[in-house]
Amino acid sequence: MQEKQTATAKEMAQVETIIGRILQVGVIVSAIVMLIGLVIFLVTGQSGYPGSTMPLSMGAILVGTWHLKAYAIMMLGTYCLILTPVLRVVVSIYAFYKERDHLYVAITTLVLFILLFALFIGVHGD
Structure with missing residues (x-):
């Protein structure tokens, strides 16, 4: 019994x-x-987009990043920063599952669904 607790710890x-x-x-990659x-x-003096527009959809951000547009690259970094805690929640679900803590698996899974739903609303909502 003691060995099992030590292995789990x-x-x-x-x-x-x-x-x-x-x-x-996640924070370092997004900052970079x-x-x-x-x-x-700063080098080009241009955002890569006319006026005050900027890419908001993931497709536009990826296309703009491919074309080295400054605002698109900065938005990609912002998305990386937003997705970092989501990945942490996924790893937490795995950790609680390994502990056999079913209540926390359920709660953390609910948190993940709420985060994904909020991200979906943010992407598709107006």
């Missing part, structure tokens, strides 16, 4: 380390992407 420590790394890497967009904006 070690595994949970590893999962917590992974969750921490996900948050660190946004910085690249900012540098392109």
